[in-house]
Amino acid sequence: MTPSLRWPRKMRFLQSGDVSALFSIHCPSACIHYISSSRLESDRNAMKLSLSKVVNSARLGVINNLGRSGDKVLDFPGCLLYTKTGSPPHLTNDTLQTIEGVPPVAHITLSSLAEHQEVLEEFKDGIAKFAGIPDAVLYCSINDPVTKDPSGYNTNKSVSVWGGGGRLELTSQKFVSAQRALRPDWFQCLSDGEVMPTGCSKKRAKKSVDRSLVFLDECLQLLGDNERLAQSVLIGAIEGGDVLEERLRSARETAKRPVGGFLLDGFQGVAMSNETKLSLISSITAELPEDKIRVIHGMGRPDEVLECIERGVDLFDSAFPYEVTERGCALSFNHCYDPDPETAGGIHRTDSLSARGSHVLRKGETSEEESNGDTATHPDDPEIDWTGMTPFEICLKEKRFREDFRPLLQNCTCYCCRNHTRAYVHHLLASKELLAGILLMIHNFQLYFSFFRSARGALRDGKLGVLREIIRSQTV
Amino acid sequence: MAAPKAHALVHRVLAECPVTKARVCELMLPHGPISTPVFMPVGTQGTMKGVTADQLRELGCEICLGNTYHLGMRPGPEIMKKASGLHGFMNWKRNLLTDSGGFQMVSLVELSQVTEEGVHFKSPYDDKEILLTPEKSIEIQNALGSDIMMQLDDVVSSTISGPRVEEAMHRSVRWLDRCLLANKNPEKQCLFAIIQGGLDPDLRKKCLEEMTKRDVPGFAIGGLSGGEEKDHFWKMVTLSTDHLPRDKPRYLMGVGYATDLVVCVALGCDMFDCVFPTRTARFGSALVPWGSLQLKNKQFAKDFQPIDKECDCPTCKRYSRAYINALFKSDTAAMHHITIHNIAYQLNLMRSVRDSILRGQFPQFIQDFMKTMYGSKERYPRWAVDALESVSIALI
Ligand SMILES: [Zn+2]
Ligand SMILES: [Zn+2]
Numbered sequence: 001m002t003p004s005l006r007w008p009r010k011m012r013f014l015q016s017g018d019v020s021a022l023f024s025i026h027c028p029s030a031c032i033h034y035i036s037s038s039r040l041e042s043d044r045n046a047m048k049l050s051l052s053k054v055v056n057s058a059r060l061g062v063i064n065n066l067g068r069s070g071d072k073v074l075d076f077p078g079c080l081l082y083t084k085t086g087s088p089p090h091l092t093n094d095t096l097q098t099i100e101g102v103p104p105v106a107h108i109t110l111s112s113l114a115e116h117q118e119v120l121e122e123f124k125d126g127i128a129k130f131a132g133i134p135d136a137v138l139y140c141s142i143n144d145p146v147t148k149d150p151s152g153y154n155t156n157k158s159v160s161v162w163g164g165g166g167r168l169e170l171t172s173q174k175f176v177s178a179q180r181a182l183r184p185d186w187f188q189c190l191s192d193g194e195v196m197p198t199g200c201s202k203k204r205a206k207k208s209v210d211r212s213l214v215f216l217d218e219c220l221q222l223l224g225d226n227e228r229l230a231q232s233v234l235i236g237a238i239e240g241g242d243v244l245e246e247r248l249r250s251a252r253e254t255a256k257r258p259v260g261g262f263l264l265d266g267f268q269g270v271a272m273s274n275e276t277k278l279s280l281i282s283s284i285t286a287e288l289p290e291d292k293i294r295v296i297h298g299m300g301r302p303d304e305v306l307e308c309i310e311r312g313v314d315l316f317d318s319a320f321p322y323e324v325t326e327r328g329c330a331l332s333f334n335h336c337y338d339p340d341p342e343t344a345g346g347i348h349r350t351d352s353l354s355a356r357g358s359h360v361l362r363k364g365e366t367s368e369e370e371s372n373g374d375t376a377t378h379p380d381d382p383e384i385d386w387t388g389m390t391p392f393e394i395c396l397k398e399k400r401f402r403e404d405f406r407p408l409l410q411n412c413t414c415y416c417c418r419n420h421t422r423a424y425v426h427h428l429l430a431s432k433e434l435l436a437g438i439l440l441m442i443h444n445f446q447l448y449f450s451f452f453r454s455a456r457g458a459l460r461d462g463k464l465g466v467l468r469e470i471i472r473s474q475t476v
Numbered sequence: 477m478a479a480p481k482a483h484a485l486v487h488r489v490l491a492e493c494p495v496t497k498a499r500v501c502e503l504m505l506p507h508g509p510i511s512t513p514v515f516m517p518v519g520t521q522g523t524m525k526g527v528t529a530d531q532l533r534e535l536g537c538e539i540c541l542g543n544t545y546h547l548g549m550r551p552g553p554e555i556m557k558k559a560s561g562l563h564g565f566m567n568w569k570r571n572l573l574t575d576s577g578g579f580q581m582v583s584l585v586e587l588s589q590v591t592e593e594g595v596h597f598k599s600p601y602d603d604k605e606i607l608l609t610p611e612k613s614i615e616i617q618n619a620l621g622s623d624i625m626m627q628l629d630d631v632v633s634s635t636i637s638g639p640r641v642e643e644a645m646h647r648s649v650r651w652l653d654r655c656l657l658a659n660k661n662p663e664k665q666c667l668f669a670i671i672q673g674g675l676d677p678d679l680r681k682k683c684l685e686e687m688t689k690r691d692v693p694g695f696a697i698g699g700l701s702g703g704e705e706k707d708h709f710w711k712m713v714t715l716s717t718d719h720l721p722r723d724k725p726r727y728l729m730g731v732g733y734a735t736d737l738v739v740c741v742a743l744g745c746d747m748f749d750c751v752f753p754t755r756t757a758r759f760g761s762a763l764v765p766w767g768s769l770q771l772k773n774k775q776f777a778k779d780f781q782p783i784d785k786e787c788d789c790p791t792c793k794r795y796s797r798a799y800i801n802a803l804f805k806s807d808t809a810a811m812h813h814i815t816i817h818n819i820a821y822q823l824n825l826m827r828s829v830r831d832s833i834l835r836g837q838f839p840q841f842i843q844d845f846m847k848t849m850y851g852s853k854e855r856y857p858r859w860a861v862d863a864l865e866s867v868s869i870a871l872i
Contacts, residue, residue: 084803084806084807084809085802085803085805085806085807087803087806087807087809088809089807089808089809090807090808090809090812091809092531092790092791092809092812092813092816093790093794094528094530094531094534094790095528095531098530112805112806115805116802119777119778119798119802122778123778123780123798130796130798130799130802131799132794132795132796132799164805164806402551402555403555403558405558405559415528415530419529419530419567420567421559421565423551423555423559423565424522424559424565424566424567427521427522427550427551427565428521428522428523430550430551431521431523431546431550433521433523433525434523434525434526434808434811434812435523435524435525435526435527435528437808438526438528438812439528
């Protein structure tokens with residue numbers, strides 16, 4: 001099915017074919033081509049995206065002139081700043097300011113904001129100003145990547161989102177009016193994007209693509225008439241479950257429409273195997289025009305991120321460091337791909353890996369600590385829930401940190417590591433004190449953001465493979 | 477008028493109100509000077525409820541509290557020693573005051589029993605029988621390294637009377653002596669006495685007489701603010717300050733409501749602490765000069781003003797009532813915003829009090845404060861009117 005295309009005339013149609021002509025130098029032997037800041041102008045949906053390097057499918061680039069004042073720059077591969085109601089979790093503006101490398105684009109979620117639509121309509125100036133971040137560039141996704149919402153409520157006419165006020169049915173009309181109240185800079189188009197169980201029927205996958213294309217066309221139509229959203233960029237969602245041909249159709253059809261970028265939707269959760277996800281992602285990005293940003297949600301682990309980057313994904317959410325924070329853990333992994341620590345400013349992981357077996361005793365550590373940090377089931381810490389923990393983190397709830405006066409991570413320059421110890425954070429968690437979430441969030445955000453800086457550096461220096469190996473070695 | 481050399485505190489009276497008993501003093505403590513009257517926020521477990529040490533410093537806080545009972549239980553004195561005390565553990569570079577732990581034991585732990593030796597109770601963490609003696613309290617507080625320590629006192633409810641109150645008063649005097657002897661670190665940590673005696677003026681006087689004979693660097697007025705009639709409360713406060721030496725700080729324990737602060741400054745108190753401003757913040761209540769705002773209430777959902785447009789705290793400069801109302805549904809930062817504002821409110825209130833005393837205009841300050849807080853004279857609480865009248869302030 002090809003939905004009828006009735007876009008307002010002022011939206012110029014941009015096809016991927018137009019783009020390739022602009023890219024000049026090809027280096028087929030290494031499958032690398034260098035592009036000198038090819039800026040693409042279109043109408044409302046143009047992001048000024050420049051690719052500086054493409055290695056296989058991995059893309060290094062920058063989006064310039066972001067935001068209302070047009071002075072913000074987003075480097076990719078990169079991530080968004082995860083927020084709750086426009087506020088990075090646990091943090092106030094003061095504590096956010098201590099973090100290095102905060103991404104310029106904040107990520108808000110329609111599901112949690114929809115209940116405030118009436119308030120925002122009365123406020124008139126949009127969510128950025130309402131949330132006290134008037135200069136922020138905002139991207140609005142439909143769902144919060146952290147919450148797992150019930151499925152089975154979407155219809156041909158509406159998509160259900162789950163917020164504080166319960167289930168809300170969004171038609172294209174309602175969706176656009178909600179976005180008009182929020183006034184984000186970018187927003188994910190309404191789509192039938194619920195995560196489908198493995199082996200879901202082809203019929204269901206096809207339906208998700210068809211519905212999403214209808215929603216996209218309806219939204220484009222409605223947006224054409226909307227002055228207040230004239231500056232906003234629409235991100236088209238690519239659906240289709242785990243059915244390759246539906247994914248391809250979704251990608252091709254969405255790419256024909258004047259969207260500003262793409263969301264590879266439906267990859268959150270464990271419904272699909274990682275192998276399936278990655279092979280679908282490769283196939284999808286191959287269909288997408290090079291001049292538009294590719295966003296993904298729910299693929300946040302460092303190893304997943306690198307796999308996705310290598311398959312042509314540009315932007316990730318930062319829900320992962322939030323989830324790590326919520327389970328009382330601190331990210332603790334090495335992402336220094338440059339052997340010279342002088343130039344890399346490298347962070348050296350201390351012991352999240354060693355907690356899984358290959359512990360090298362350090363001065364002042366006893367072997368008892370080693371045995372405490374040995375396996376995933378600690379007889380000493382029955383309260384700790386180990387499910388969901390990744391090899392990239394240490395759990396500060398563990399008793400072995402009671403008298404550990406080292407920073408969370410050696411050489412980390414975050415506010416928490418400069419000022420506080422593992423013993424202190426352990427105490428805050430044991431006492432259920434609110435400061436625990438603040439300090440862990442600061443550390444986890446900063447380390448996560450610096451990991452993306454490393455990923456860009458590695459891509460630039462031709463060392464993405466080295467970085468991937470370093471990250472992979474920390475998972476075994 | 478310097479305190480004896482052995483004390484880790486130098487106290488200077490900078491100004492006295494010509495009408496009331498209010499005064500502005502400077503206290504030199506091991507971690508810097510503090511100006512009184514001062515409100516001390518309470519960081520029970522070595523943290524100020526969702527506010528970082530840097531934020532607390534930025535707000536102008538010069539001293540805050542830690543609770544010996546909680547910190548003695550967890551993480552415990554051994555870890556505290558290794559962390560260079562509570563200052564090192566929480567990385568707070570300014571002054572700290574710790575209580576004796578006795579109050580929490582009696583109020584939080586149901587099965588506690590007081591003997592001459594100390595307070596017996598069952599640990600709520602592991603059910604072990606524990607005995608908190610005056611010596612043990614000081615040992616823990618020495619490990620915590622607080623700038624001001626409190627003696628262990630025999631706490632009885634301020635609503636009971638009879639021989640138990642008298643016994644507790646005498647025992648508190650004896651325990652003060654044991655605490656003074658036990659202090660291993662007098663040149664770095666001052667030990668305050670706690671005046672007891674319930675609501676009985678004679679017992680209070682007796683306690684004051686005994687305790688002021690001891691060479692202690694400061695006094696706390698204890699056993700109040702526990703649900704007694706306000707009328708009894710202020711009379712005990714003013715009786716205490718009448719008998720306390722001019723050259724030593726007076727700390728009124730557990731007092732933190734704005735009106736109570738202003739009245740008790742007029743009655744001659746210098747230091748105050750209370751969990752109320754930070755606890756109430758977590759329930760969505762923001763303190764303002766005219767009372768409080770329950771920001772979780774629907775009425776604030778579309779109220780786009782700051783909590784208090786006169787307030788220059790980081791919260792009021794950036795966020796509206798409506799935003800905090802919305803944020804409460806999704807994130808803890810909503811609480812942090814109000815906590816920061818409420819601490820700023822308390823500290824600003826005390827700053828204004830000090831300024832007005834220094835300028836000789838405290839009586840006028842009280843008039844303005846009461847008018848703003850209550851609107852009209854009919855709404856003034858009777859006890860406050862009476863208390864202020866006792867120090868020659870006739871509210872108009
Ligand atoms: Zn850190
Ligand atoms: Zn304020």
